[in-house]
Amino acid sequence: MTTAAATEASSTPARVRPALVLAVAPEHLPTVDSEFARYARDYDIRCADSASRVRAVVAEALEQGQPVALLGIGWRLPADAAPPGAPPGSEAPSADGASAAAVSGLVLMDELHALLPTARRICLTARGDFGLSLPKLREALQQGRIDTYLLVPQGPRDEEFHTAVTEYLSDWGWTASTPEVEGVQIIDGANSAEVARIRDFLDRMGIPHRVHRPDSAVGREVLTGLPSVQSGAAPAFPVVASGGVGSGAVLEGATARQVARLVYGSPQVVDSDDVADLVVVGSGPAGLAAAVYGASEGLDTVVLEEDAVGGQAGTSSMIRNYLGFPRGISGMRLAQRARFQATRFGARIYTGLAAESLTPASEPGEAHVIQTEGGPLRARAVLVATGVRYRRLGIEPLEELVGLGVYYGAATSASREMEGRAAFVVGGGNSAGQAAVHLARYARSVTLLVRRPDLAATMSDYLVREIAATARITVATSTQVTAGGGDGRLEWLQLAGPEGATRVDADGLFLLLGADPCADWLPQAVVRDGRGFVYTGREVPKPLWTGGRPPAALETTVPGIFAAGDVRAGSMKRVASASGEGAATVALVHAHLNPPEAS
Template identity: 55%
Template sequence: MRAYPGRMPDRPDDRPVILLVAAAHADAVEREFRARYDRDYRIEPVTTARAALDVARDLVAARTPIAMVAAERRLPDGGAVELLHQVPAVVSTARRVALVAGDEYADALDEMRAALLRRDFDTFVGIPRGARDEEFHTALTELLSEWGWSVARPTVTATDVVAHPGDRGAAAVRDLLDRLGIPNRTLDPGADEARAVLESAGPGAALPVVRAFNGRVLAGATPSAVAEAMYGGFDSIPDGEIADVVIVGAGPAGLAAAVYAASEGLSTVVLERDAIGGQAGSSSMIRNYLGFPRGISGMRLAQRSRVQAGRFGARFYTGRPATAIEPGPAHEPEHHHVHVDGAQMCARTVVLATGVTYRRLDVPGLDDLVGAGVHYGAATSMAREMADRDVYVVGGGNSAGQAAVHLAKFAGSVTMLVRRESLAETMSDYLVREIAATPTITVRTGTAVADGGGDGRLQWLVLREVGTGELTKAHADGLFCLLGAEPDCGWLPGGLALDGDGFVLTGRDVPRDAWTGGRPPASLETTLRGVFAVGDVRAGSMKRVASASGEGASVLPLVHAHLAWLREQEYREGGPS
């Protein structure tokens, strides 16, 4: 075996493996990987595709995690495309990278792009020709980061959850933490490491007990209590403060609005009832978002956006839903009141970015098993627990497709249940192709869930053929429901116009009898002056992450215009007090 400067000594260890498959450029490839990754990963070099598959099988048999398989385009017994296509049959969670020599790159582009569309691998990169090829390493570290978040157990924890196995409350808390990108671990109450956490919570503390990264210890923890403890309690809202803009909802639309509002010097507050990132934050991989050619997880996108908004000065308050908007009276039009349970926020403008919620199945037997095999949303934190199990995904949109592809990396089988006759009616083409290329995913069109149950957790489903009404019973270990969208607008004031499906009307879609002076509201403005709607909650929106982000950015000129109008009104009434 070759030796390189700085290489760690050979020793048995539990580091995840990066399997390198290279022949003609073996020395350059191994040198590049060892220089950057040898501390945290075990580098295993081989020279042929056959040897790579044999080593991978041995590693799997030994329960050694494989983080990545990187293969040179040309090998003595084949090539990267053929090899990497076979890797998921051995280890479905490893990230797959094709390595292309510089002198072949131009000629290989068409082949590589076609293989990428077939999902034969995750990405392809050029083999570095010299030192400090940061583009090469950016591609690799992004994949390794995504593997570490979605597959590996955290080696460093920021938050501890003490709970008995199978605790549904603890599972909900872990799902929140994973969506926030916070490394966490679950400790059995009898474990030595749990003792200090339980002592901090006090005698007789109700489980689950959570010790957050900021040191706070919560007994009987709920997701909302954990969210509020980590990102700002509503009780800390200063009395009498009037924000330039209060954004209700921290999905892509709300986060984009926060970034642009705060960056332009507006005092900006974001209210979020759940995890920052909204539904998009639970997407395992978004591949068609502008600027991320290798894709980005919803969690990473939300995490980066939150940090970006925070650096500009936006403040986040999480864990409680907004319950009402009280419009400013005619004699005091300069601000509205946004209410949450036990607190209120005054705002000169309000941006509604509350998104949508997944529809419920309305099957009583399954409602009793939510958190015990039945989940609404992608629940990416549950994927590892579905290893080798039979899983069902209900829904035919992009969120359902992303969930199915992610679950297929772990589950023995994934069955998608779709009421329509084709996925292509409601799903992006790249996801339809990816699903078709994943052998462990089966798509059943024209099928719905009629019943289900189990002894303490999900064990079976009854499926109904939509066309014939025929019923069949199937074994099921997990059910993930992503059934389409409905808005959560029941809390909004009566003067705010909604369409027949409950989405917020804006601009020219507002009924003419609600126009002012014969003119409609501004494009994203509701029937309440100074209250805007962006993203999925808005009637007529595209229901895509990119379009929601675009609307969040586009609302800022309208906010500025309303603030200018308020200043003009104040001036006409005698100037500032």
């Protein structure tokens, strides 16, 4: 049982040894041993003095099925760090600038990564080696060979060192390990595609969960309490029990949207006569930034989200170029922190509720009305931050397998199912690159399918280099999926490339095909371009300007209705720019709500 959503045979999984944290730094062994001892309560801490000893510990862990959470390997190791199979007495290459008697630990790190692809990798270096090692460590970071490098602590309470360690242990815990506590229990008796959507929502919200079979101890306990079963009827799967969230309710025949409402409630609790200062539709980076700044500046702020908080960005396994996070941050973590921040200031966030329509105010000073399945919401100002959705592939046999091996988006919960399997990613943008790198931690092979002849035009350079340095990833350019299928689950794909059509075995297909705006719910008064993206500010066609002046920078053609992030025409389609636009909208909302008095 190596995944957070693995199907369990009983409510008491077999006990395994705690996850291993393995460190090797022979020149600083006492210090490293002392520092990592802080984690001994929850992890099996092993410190080794040589590469040969590390290999022995790893072999033992693999044989016993013990997970390895983190590797901390010194920059300088004894000469026995030469790869297996080298002639007796030979040393590993010393291209990193190390002396002949001591070699770079990157050699050993690469070797172990092939055996332990999910373990987080930290290179440990001493202050005296830092100047020598820094160029190579930076290069290794850019290539994805390590997750970070850290100086060996020089004294007690080096909390910067431990902050990095705990961040990586936390990241490993959320993405690669079985949860110790189940916030939600899912009983799946029908191999339902809806289970994949529920799991993806829970993963993106950071809620620990596990899937159980109906005949397991947990499954029997949950099912026997259902009114339908007590009356003699068969249960409707999937069944979701919220042991750790919501009211502890049990949903029968659950959908992801119902689970979302269970977690965050419904705006039906809002008085229908209440008028919010700002209603934000969408909770991606733009919507969350607007919620944080709006609520912190005293605006009565409500956020509506039909899916999981975080939007498309929330599915990113690791965002490495977001300002202020030098070690990177997952989309889930970024969204989680922003969500906590917004609610701390008083913003109300509701998930599982889509905006169905928007009726603009008929007169200045009146409220706009957003219609939802949970009822109407009235707002003095509205921010449209609904972002974009991935385009559909349009191949019917594959559309029927969505959630059963075929996924739109990164689907980080499904990544763990790819362990030892063949995964395919379609797309040439950053999201596709991040998904491929993340999948390579689990899958036997990852093939990135790109319509263009290369990646450079559409993907950030750091991702292009990391993909090139990841042995498990193959890039197939000028290639498209033309067919595929399987008996109840994805089994094969047909690809069309430069060498013609080929049929390949496939266990997972992750589609990140480009984006269409989520703006079809908006009224005609909110004018959009030919592709459906919302015009704002000077992007608005001049014939629609009022008095020869364009709307405010992020304001649409309807006063008091704003747009930010990917749904906006002319946006940069980047997390940082969307966050900036969401924050900037708040000043415009204030100006709209408090217009200057006429002189």
